[in-house]
Amino acid sequence: MCLRGGFPEALVVMGSFGVLLGRTELKRFFEGWPLYIVRAVEMNLRSDWSDWVEWPLEALGLEPIPRNGVSGDVVMGRDGMACS
Numbered sequence: 001m002c003l004r005g006g007f008p009e010a011l012v013v014m015g016s017f018g019v020l021l022g023r024t025e026l027k028r029f030f031e032g033w034p035l036y037i038v039r040a041v042e043m044n045l046r047s048d049w050s051d052w053v054e055w056p057l058e059a060l061g062l063e064p065i066p067r068n069g070v071s072g073d074v075v076m077g078r079d080g081m082a083c084s
Contacts, residue, residue, distance in 0.1 A: 008049040015041035015056040022060060034060060 018037030021030050038056045045053055047067055057064055 008045055008052070011041045011045050012049070012052045015053050019056045019059045035062065038062065039065075 015038050018034045018041065021037065022034030024030070038053070038060055039062070042050075042053045042057065042065060050064070050067070054064075
């Protein structure tokens with residue numbers, strides 16, 4: 001409910017969870033999901049909260065998606081990569 005409601009705090013926690021998911025012994029089972037989760041969090045966080053997603057992006061070796069100030073202009077594929 002907090003994730004759907006757009007609570008930035010919940011999204012930040014979810015981003016950290018994405019990193020932890022990729023570091024478990026079962027990471028083969030969760031293949032691709034850590035990237036997907038962190039990218040989804042990044043795209044749904046307001047720009048004033050973007051500093052809070054830096055660690056998850058860095059931990060997964062991802063570059064931040066450039067923001068145009070308009071939310072919803074980026075579509076993400078299953079592999080966690082952004083598509084226009």
